[in-house]
Amino acid sequence: MAKRQTRPAGPHILYVCRTCPRYEPPLPAGEVGRGEALANRIKDLAEDWPLAEKIRIRAVNCLGGCLNPCNVSLGAPGKTRVRFSRLGPDDAPAVLEVAGAYFANRDGVLAPEQVPESLRDRLSALSPPQIVRGPMKSVRARSGFVPAQIARIGDS
Numbered sequence: 012m013a014k015r016q017t018r019p020a021g022p023h024i025l026y027v028c029r030t031c032p033r034y035e036p037p038l039p040a041g042e043v044g045r046g047e048a049l050a051n052r053i054k055d056l057a058e059d060w061p062l063a064e065k066i067r068i069r070a071v072n073c074l075g076g077c078l079n080p081c082n083v084s085l086g087a088p089g090k091t092r093v094r095f096s097r098l099g100p101d102d103a104p105a106v107l108e109v110a111g112a113y114f115a116n117r118d119g120v121l122a123p124e125q126v127p128e129s130l131r132d133r134l135s136a137l138s139p140p141q142i143v144r145g146p147m148k149s150v151r152a153r154s155g156f157v158p159a160q161i162a163r164i165g166d167s
């Protein structure tokens with residue numbers, strides 16, 4: 012059996028899509044979209060967050076989940092990247108909670124019990140790190156956590 016390769020965990024980043032919802036009509040001037048509102052809420056909450064020094068928060072323009080706004084993603088070198096979709100500003104506390112679980116997790120493959128219940132059906136993508144070889148199936152098998160959307164894509 013091949014020895015499992017790991018890299019030391021580097022900077023952890025919580026990405027928040029500020030552009031969502033991309034496909035809804037433009038807002039009146041001065042109004043803030045849901046993605047921007049989610050990013051703002053997360054940043055506000057993170058001011059008193061014990062992990063603020065460990066996990067960077069970055070507002071970005073797209074996370075590839077445009078059809079299911081709003082989206083956040085967690086990533087770190089050597090870890091599986093995870094994305095959650097269909098979020099709103101009220102989900103900010105749960106997003107920070109799962110970011111903490113992701114930080115503490117060795118490889119980023121979260122078990123269901125490590126994901127706040129309100130987010131469990133909104134995990135929309137797992138992207139293996141480059142060091143992980145083989146099909147997506149291997150990541151799913153390790154996690155035991157197969158969101159319906161991923162199962163449909165991977166099993167087709």
Ligand code: FES
Nearest residue numbers: 028073074076077
């Ligand atoms: S615009 Fe938000 S994920 Fe693409």
